[in-house]
Structure formats: C-alpha cells, structure tokens
Amino acid sequence: MVNVENLIFDYQGTRALNNISFSISEGSITALTGPNGAGKTTLLKCLTSLYKPFSGSIFIDGIDIIQKPLEIRKKIGYLQDYFGLYDDLTVKQALAYSYFSFKLDAAHLENRLMEVSYKLKITDKLNSKVSFLSRGMRQRLAIAQSIIHNPRLLLLDEPASGLDPESRYSLSELFRDLNKDGITIIVSSHILTELEQYANNILILKNGKIVESQVEELKSDINDKLIFIHFNYPVNDFENLLLNDPKIKKYEINGFQIKLLYSGDVTEQQQLLKKLIDYGLPISQFYSKTPNIQDYYLRKINEK
Amino acid sequence: MKNNYKRLILNNPELTRNIWIEFNSTRLFLMPLIILLFLFLIYSFSENFADSVVIFTSIMFNIIVFIWGSKLSADSVINEINERTWDNQILSLNSPWQMTIGKLFGATSYAWYGGLILIILNFIAALFVEHTFLTIKNTLISIFNAINIHSVIISLTLFGIKKNRYKTKLNSTIYFLIGLIIAWYLGYSTTLFYLFENTKFEGFYSITKTIIWHNIPFDIYDFMLFTSFSFLILSVLGLYRNFKSELRYQSGYSVWLIFLIFIVIYSSGFSSSFGELFSSNDIFLLSLFLALLSVLFITYFVLFIEPKQVTDYNKLFKSLKSKDFKEFNNLIPLWIISALFSSLLAIIILIYALLGLIKGNEEFFFDFSLFFPINLLLFLFRDICFVHYISFSGKFIKPDFASFVFLLLAYSVIPGIILFLDLNVLVPIFFPFSESTFLNGTIPVLLQVILLYIITQRKYHSSLINIEDINK
Known part of the structure; x- marks a missing residue:
C-alpha cells in the first residue's frame, strides 16, 4: 500500500527525515512512534503530499505522490494532530462540506452522511454547532470528515492526545472497525500501551531515521521475557553468572533488583533460578513478564 | 441556514461554506436595516436627496467593502492556518478556480451583501443626479478596485503562508494594512477625486480631466475604468495562479510574465503626457525608463514577500541539475523572473541610447549616463544578494524586515553623510544617480555585488552542510 524509498526532507537548518525507506502492507494498522521531534508529523505530511521532500520516492497504492499529488487525494484521509474544524458550521454542514469538497455525488450525500455519523457515533449531534461539541466529539467529527470520501489509507497524527481513557478506548475500537472495512491505517502516537491494542505493525522514528519497521522483528523480540529477581540485601560478585548464560541478552542491576532480558x-528459566540459588544469592522474588510494545520501544530507542 | 446543507451555491463548496458561516437570518436583515436607517436620516436632513445618496453610498461602499472587506480577505486564509483547517483544504479536490471564487467572494460575502445594496441604491440615485454616467462609471471603478484589492490581499496571504510554511500561527494585520494602502491609492483616491470634482467641493481640485496614454487621449474616468478593470483581471489571474501553487497544481510563471508585460505597456504609456515637451526619441527613452523603474519596483516587492529558504533553493538547483524543467518552472521564484525582465529592459535602454549616440542624438532630455541602467541593475543584484545573505544567516526573526530596514538606511543615511561631508562624487557608490559613470558607479557597485555574492554563496553552502551534518 505504501512504499517509501530514500526519503529526505529538510527544514531550514535541520534534516527532518534522513534517507528513510519502509513499506506498509495493505490492510495493516501501523503505529508510527518515536520521541518528540523525531519526524513523525513531517513523515505523515510527506505521505499526504502536503510536504514535498527534497529527494526520494513515495508510492501509495501504486501512485507516485510526489509527481502526482492530486491523484492521491481521493484515496487518503488525514487527521492532523490539532484537528481543525469550522466552529461556526453545524456538524451536518461540516460533513456536507467535506463531502462536496471531494466532488462526490449530491444524490448520495444523505446516505453517506448517515453512514459515517453512525459509525462515528455522532448521529445525535448532527444539528449541533461544532463549537458546542466536547473534545471527544470534535475528534470524532474530524475523523468522520477525513473518511467521508471512503479513503483507502487513513493517516492520523496523535489522534488520542487530550482524550480521557474511555474515549481513547473507543478510539481503539473505531480503528479496528475502520480497518475491518478495508482501510489501511497509520497512527502516530506517544501512547504506546494503546497502540498495542490495535496496531499490527510498527514504525519507530528517531532523529529522522527509521529505528524499526519490521513487525516480525518486533514479534520475535517480544517473545523474549523480562525476568525480575529481588534480593533480601545487596550482593556483589555474581555478574559472571549472568555473563556466562547465553540466554541472557541483557541485564540491569539496580540495588536489590536485577532485570534480565x-x-x-521455561526449563532453562528453572535452571537459571537453580544456578542462582546454588551460588548462594539471597533471592526473595523471581518472576517473569513478557515485554510489551512500550518495553520494546524504549529498548530500541536507547539502543540506536 | 442550519438545514441548508444539501445544495451547493454555484457548484462551489468553498463559496457555499463561507455563505453558511457568514449568513444567518439576523445578519440577513441587519445590513439592509442599518442602511435604511442611514437613508432615513439623509432623507430627513438633506436638501438634495439623490446627490446625498450618491455621496453616502460611495462613502459607505468604501467603509464596508474596501476596509471591512479587506480585513475579511486578509483573515480568509490566515484564519484557516490558525484554526488548522488549511491542510484539509489543500487535500480536498476543490479546484484553484473554486478556491479563487470561494475565497474572493465567499470570505467577503457579507461585506459584498452590504456593498450590493449600496450599489443598487447608488445606481438608482445616479438616475436623478446631474452626472448620471459619471456616477455609474465611478461606482464601477470602485467595484473593480474592491475586487482587485481583495484578490491582491489574499494573494499576499498566500505568499505569507508559503514563507511561513511550518508556522501554525500567523497574523493577518500586515496583509490588511498593505491592502488598506493599496485601497487608498485605488479606491479612496478615485472616490475622493470623483467627490471633489462633482460635488460642492468642485474647484478645490484642478486635475486635468484628460490623460494621454500611448498617444491616445482618454477621459480620466474612462482611463480609471480601463486601469481598474485591467488590474482586476490580472489580480484575479494572479490569485488563481497562487491557489494553483498552494494546492500543489503545476503552476509556472506565465501569469507573472503576462503581468510584467502589462506593467511595461501600462507604465510606459504615461510618457506620452510629456509629448509636447520632448522629442520622440526622448519620449521613447522615457517610456523605457518608466517601464524599467516599474519592473524594478515589482522585483523588490516580490523579493521581500517571497520565501527565501536554503532548502527551497536546494530543490530549485536540484531540479535544474536533473533537467526537470517542469519542477524548475514550479519552483522558480518570481523575483528571478522579474530581475531577468528588468535586465532585459536595462539592456534595451543601453542599446537604444548607444544607437542614439551613434546616430548623433547625443542629448536626451535628461542628463543620464550610459551606465545608469546598468548601475541600476547592479544595485538590484547587490540588494538581492544582501537580502538572501540576511535570510540564510538565520540570525533574524524577521529577516526580510531586517533587510528592508538595512537597505533603507543604506540608501538614505550613507548617501546623506557623504553629501554632508561634501563628497558628492562618492554618492553613486551607494545611491543610483542618473549621472553615475563607469568609474564612480559601475565598478564600485560591481565590486559590492561580487563581494556580497561570494559571502551569500558561502552562507548558502554552509547552511546546506549544516543540514546534511545534523543527524549523521
């Protein structure tokens, strides 16, 4: 669905995207994440054709969007971080305006308007003025506007920011629903725990470079466990035990506690515990946890 | 208007949206009510009702359409940036013409609603005054000028957006003020001229009623009508071109070239007014100088309003190197086209003057050196380098304003000091004088150009290296 090759984008004095390449398959939900200033919004704006990169290529659904930016507009929907709405319109007018802006047939307006407002659960607000909507409702309207023309690719920049937990949860559900309808979704977000609920692909950006773009690698890394060991009192001279175990990928010693990747x-884990006890370490707790997307993200960000 | 969402006005979503926003039942009745109240007052107090209505509608048109309409025009795009709705406009399928009409008449629709009522009243009152056709002509001039100003202001805001591409908050005041200045020259001067000429103030003004343009005598009102209509066409075409560029359509510079050619034809035509004073050789030379000065002024104007980012030039040079002329035409700044046009005019003046010298026409009506047009150009190139140096340096929050102030000082304070010190021969080094020669004009200014070009080019390359080094 999306193929990006050697993309470079410069701001005055800064290289925001530094020769990045990746591809996103059709029907996926990709989480685009990274620290502030990593280039997430810039990348999304390049994908929408709002920003023209210095070099590189972007193909969406087989269309070269740098050369033919107008051809992609019907196929993409975009929700920016601060979703802009016309406050003086009613919800119905706002949706109708978006509908007509995509040169869609007036005969189908009513149907499409009802369909989208039902999906976004804003049917009861259709006659309200946009300025009277709550933040959650405004966000739903903004998403409704961005999908009114039935795009194949939906790009969302920090859609969950400023929402309460309940709204964030229903947003996750909405993404899954839209995805079921065949829309490929790219979501930029900082809230990693929620990305895990719906994303099946990840793109991590750091300093304008892709740190990770392969979901397979993510999954294999997530197969590793985090093991936590607590001692009754601080102990020394046992690091050799950890270094000699090939299954320990990484460890951190923090006072009374050790954290192992x-x-x-399970059998090898049992043997590790036995080895530590035999060595005479005062173990009070030994437990394991599967790393989540956030653990994975933090590790990747700190590694590279 | 709440439930009126199923139909588009003139098949234009942007126009329709603006009208949805601007009009409601209260506002629909408020405007005619206020105008009617004023009319009632005029009826109660004036001796000649028709004349008073003409004056009242002319003044009110200026207030409502020129001043308020200019403010609405300035806000039309800037508000979209500030409210973060502009990206969605770009990503929609609204065409550049739809946006041109939608913004030009949509954002100002309520002002035009008032304007339309005033125009109708004006036309009706015109039937009962002494100068019926003159009054109608004057109103038409005002209508054309108003559209012209609104479209220039929206174009300026589009340049502003381009220049501040990555900013999320912009201020529309500067565009509004520029609009008011233009409005003053185009609108107020026309209306005031009309009022002075045709009301009890007659006699205060003694402006000639005939103007000679390209040897054709025109009635002043016919000429103003022609001028305002021509500029209206050009400004709307310019706005269309700017929307094309903003909406990522292939835009190019053909409209700008047409505008420059029109400016050359238009400005050179005024030399005929001096037909009785000078020879035909002098008149032709004066035409060329008028054209050159007009194009130079426009070059400076676009030089200051266009973006001058290192990254934009990097893209431009890349497209040139890769012979991607389609992209090059899209990216080439208008100041380059204007500067090339100025150069062409300067060369024509030089050749014409040289030919005149060869033929023995040594004396022109003003004593200008052969090198003067070249010196004018060199000053332009020097200033282009300087403005870019300031812009690339990244040391100023508003680099164009800073360059403008520096250049203003360079053209006023330095020559002033030199004159004060009685070193008149040095003035052409810092100010383009018609008597400036090759020695005291061309050579020193050329050296300034070379020096500034070198440091600007260095600054450009160091900025590029900085960008590429970051994140390595």
Missing part, C-alpha cells in the same frame, strides 16, 4: 524457555 531472557530468551530461554
């Missing part, structure tokens, strides 16, 4: 299975 472990790739071994």
Whole structure:
C-alpha cells in the first residue's frame, strides 16, 4: 500500500527525515512512534503530499505522490494532530462540506452522511454547532470528515492526545472497525500501551531515521521475557553468572533488583533460578513478564 | 441556514461554506436595516436627496467593502492556518478556480451583501443626479478596485503562508494594512477625486480631466475604468495562479510574465503626457525608463514577500541539475523572473541610447549616463544578494524586515553623510544617480555585488552542510 524509498526532507537548518525507506502492507494498522521531534508529523505530511521532500520516492497504492499529488487525494484521509474544524458550521454542514469538497455525488450525500455519523457515533449531534461539541466529539467529527470520501489509507497524527481513557478506548475500537472495512491505517502516537491494542505493525522514528519497521522483528523480540529477581540485601560478585548464560541478552542491576532480558524457555528459566540459588544469592522474588510494545520501544530507542 | 446543507451555491463548496458561516437570518436583515436607517436620516436632513445618496453610498461602499472587506480577505486564509483547517483544504479536490471564487467572494460575502445594496441604491440615485454616467462609471471603478484589492490581499496571504510554511500561527494585520494602502491609492483616491470634482467641493481640485496614454487621449474616468478593470483581471489571474501553487497544481510563471508585460505597456504609456515637451526619441527613452523603474519596483516587492529558504533553493538547483524543467518552472521564484525582465529592459535602454549616440542624438532630455541602467541593475543584484545573505544567516526573526530596514538606511543615511561631508562624487557608490559613470558607479557597485555574492554563496553552502551534518 505504501512504499517509501530514500526519503529526505529538510527544514531550514535541520534534516527532518534522513534517507528513510519502509513499506506498509495493505490492510495493516501501523503505529508510527518515536520521541518528540523525531519526524513523525513531517513523515505523515510527506505521505499526504502536503510536504514535498527534497529527494526520494513515495508510492501509495501504486501512485507516485510526489509527481502526482492530486491523484492521491481521493484515496487518503488525514487527521492532523490539532484537528481543525469550522466552529461556526453545524456538524451536518461540516460533513456536507467535506463531502462536496471531494466532488462526490449530491444524490448520495444523505446516505453517506448517515453512514459515517453512525459509525462515528455522532448521529445525535448532527444539528449541533461544532463549537458546542466536547473534545471527544470534535475528534470524532474530524475523523468522520477525513473518511467521508471512503479513503483507502487513513493517516492520523496523535489522534488520542487530550482524550480521557474511555474515549481513547473507543478510539481503539473505531480503528479496528475502520480497518475491518478495508482501510489501511497509520497512527502516530506517544501512547504506546494503546497502540498495542490495535496496531499490527510498527514504525519507530528517531532523529529522522527509521529505528524499526519490521513487525516480525518486533514479534520475535517480544517473545523474549523480562525476568525480575529481588534480593533480601545487596550482593556483589555474581555478574559472571549472568555473563556466562547465553540466554541472557541483557541485564540491569539496580540495588536489590536485577532485570534480565531472557530468551530461554521455561526449563532453562528453572535452571537459571537453580544456578542462582546454588551460588548462594539471597533471592526473595523471581518472576517473569513478557515485554510489551512500550518495553520494546524504549529498548530500541536507547539502543540506536 | 442550519438545514441548508444539501445544495451547493454555484457548484462551489468553498463559496457555499463561507455563505453558511457568514449568513444567518439576523445578519440577513441587519445590513439592509442599518442602511435604511442611514437613508432615513439623509432623507430627513438633506436638501438634495439623490446627490446625498450618491455621496453616502460611495462613502459607505468604501467603509464596508474596501476596509471591512479587506480585513475579511486578509483573515480568509490566515484564519484557516490558525484554526488548522488549511491542510484539509489543500487535500480536498476543490479546484484553484473554486478556491479563487470561494475565497474572493465567499470570505467577503457579507461585506459584498452590504456593498450590493449600496450599489443598487447608488445606481438608482445616479438616475436623478446631474452626472448620471459619471456616477455609474465611478461606482464601477470602485467595484473593480474592491475586487482587485481583495484578490491582491489574499494573494499576499498566500505568499505569507508559503514563507511561513511550518508556522501554525500567523497574523493577518500586515496583509490588511498593505491592502488598506493599496485601497487608498485605488479606491479612496478615485472616490475622493470623483467627490471633489462633482460635488460642492468642485474647484478645490484642478486635475486635468484628460490623460494621454500611448498617444491616445482618454477621459480620466474612462482611463480609471480601463486601469481598474485591467488590474482586476490580472489580480484575479494572479490569485488563481497562487491557489494553483498552494494546492500543489503545476503552476509556472506565465501569469507573472503576462503581468510584467502589462506593467511595461501600462507604465510606459504615461510618457506620452510629456509629448509636447520632448522629442520622440526622448519620449521613447522615457517610456523605457518608466517601464524599467516599474519592473524594478515589482522585483523588490516580490523579493521581500517571497520565501527565501536554503532548502527551497536546494530543490530549485536540484531540479535544474536533473533537467526537470517542469519542477524548475514550479519552483522558480518570481523575483528571478522579474530581475531577468528588468535586465532585459536595462539592456534595451543601453542599446537604444548607444544607437542614439551613434546616430548623433547625443542629448536626451535628461542628463543620464550610459551606465545608469546598468548601475541600476547592479544595485538590484547587490540588494538581492544582501537580502538572501540576511535570510540564510538565520540570525533574524524577521529577516526580510531586517533587510528592508538595512537597505533603507543604506540608501538614505550613507548617501546623506557623504553629501554632508561634501563628497558628492562618492554618492553613486551607494545611491543610483542618473549621472553615475563607469568609474564612480559601475565598478564600485560591481565590486559590492561580487563581494556580497561570494559571502551569500558561502552562507548558502554552509547552511546546506549544516543540514546534511545534523543527524549523521
């Protein structure tokens, strides 16, 4: 669906995207994440054709959007971080305006308007003025506007920012629903725990470069466990035990606690525990946890 | 208007949206009510009702359409940036013409609603005054000028957006003020001229009623009508071109070239007014100088309003290197086209003057050196380098304003000091004088150009290296 090759984008004095390449398959939900200033919004704006990069290529659904930016407009929907709405219109007028802006047939307006407002759960607000809507409702309207023309690719920049937990949860559900309708989604967000609920692909950006773009790698890394070991009192001289175990990928010693990234299975985990006890370490707790997307993200960001 | 969402006005979503926003039942009745109240007052107090209505409608048109309409025009695009709705406009399928009409008449629709009522009243009153056709002509001039100003202001805001592409908050005041200045020259001067000429103030003004343009005598009102209509066509075409560029359509510079050619024809035509004073050689030379000065002024104007980012020039040079002329035409700044046009005019003046010298026409009506047009150009190139140097340096929050102030000082304070010190021969080094020669004009200014070009080019390359080094 999306193929990006050697994309470079410069601001005055800064290279915001530094020769990045990736591809996103049709029907996926991709989480675009990274620290502030990593280039997430710039990348999204390049994908929408709002920003023209210095070099590189972007193909969406087989269309070269740098050369033919107008051809892609019917196929993409975009929700920017601060969703802009016309406050003086009613919800119905706002949706009708978006509908007509995509040169769609007036005969189908009513149907499409009802369809989208039902999906976004704003049917009861159709006659309200936009300025009277709550933040959650405004956001729903903004999404409704961005999908009114039935795009194939939906790009959302920080859609969950400023929403309460309940709204964020229903947003996750909405993304899954839209995805079921065949829309490929790219969501930029900082809220990693929620990305995990719906994203099946990840793109991590740092300093304008892609740190990770392969979901397979994410999954394999997520197969590793985090093992936490607590001691009764601080101990020294046991690091050799950890260094000699090939299944320990990484460890951190923090006072009474050790945190291990472990790739071994349950039997090997049992042997590790036995080895530590045999060594005479005063273990009070030993437990494991599967890393989530946030653990993975933090590790990747700190690694590279 | 709440439930009126199923139909488009003139098949234009942008126009329709603006009308949805601007009109409601209260506002629909408020405007005619206020105008009627004023009319009632005029009826109660004036001796000659028709004349008073003409004066009242002319003044009110200026207030409502020129001043308020200019403010609405300035806000039309800037508000979209500030409210973050502009990106969605760009990503919609609204065409550049739809946006041109939608913004030009949509954002100002309520002002035009008032304007339309005033125009109708004006036309009706015109039937009962002494100068019926003159009054109608004057109103037409005002209508054309108003559209012209609104479209220039929206174009300026589009340049502003381009220049501040990555900013999320912009201020529309500067565009409004520029609009008011233009409005003053185009609108107020026309209306005031009309009022002075045709009301009890007659006699205060003694402006000639005939103007000679390209040897054709015109009635002043016919000429103003022609001028305002011509500029209206050009400004609307210019706005269309700017929307094309903003909406990522292939835009190019053909409209700008047409505008420059029109300016050359228009400005050179005024030399005929001096037909009785000078020879035909002098008149032709004066035409060329008028054209050159007009194009130079426009070059400076676009130089200051266009973006001058290192990254934009990097893209421009890349397109040139890769012979991607389609992209090059899209990216080439208008100041380059204007500067090339100025150069062409300067060369024509030089050749014409040289030919005149060869033929023995040594004396022109004003004593100008052969090198003067070249010196004028060199000053332009020097200033282009300087403005870019300031812009690339990144040291100023408003680099164009800073360059403008520096240049203003360079053209006023330095020559002033030199004159004060009685070193008149040095003045052409800092100010383009018609008597400036090759030695005291061309050579020193050329050296300034070379020096500034070198440091600007260095600054450009160092900025590029900085960009590429970051994040490596």
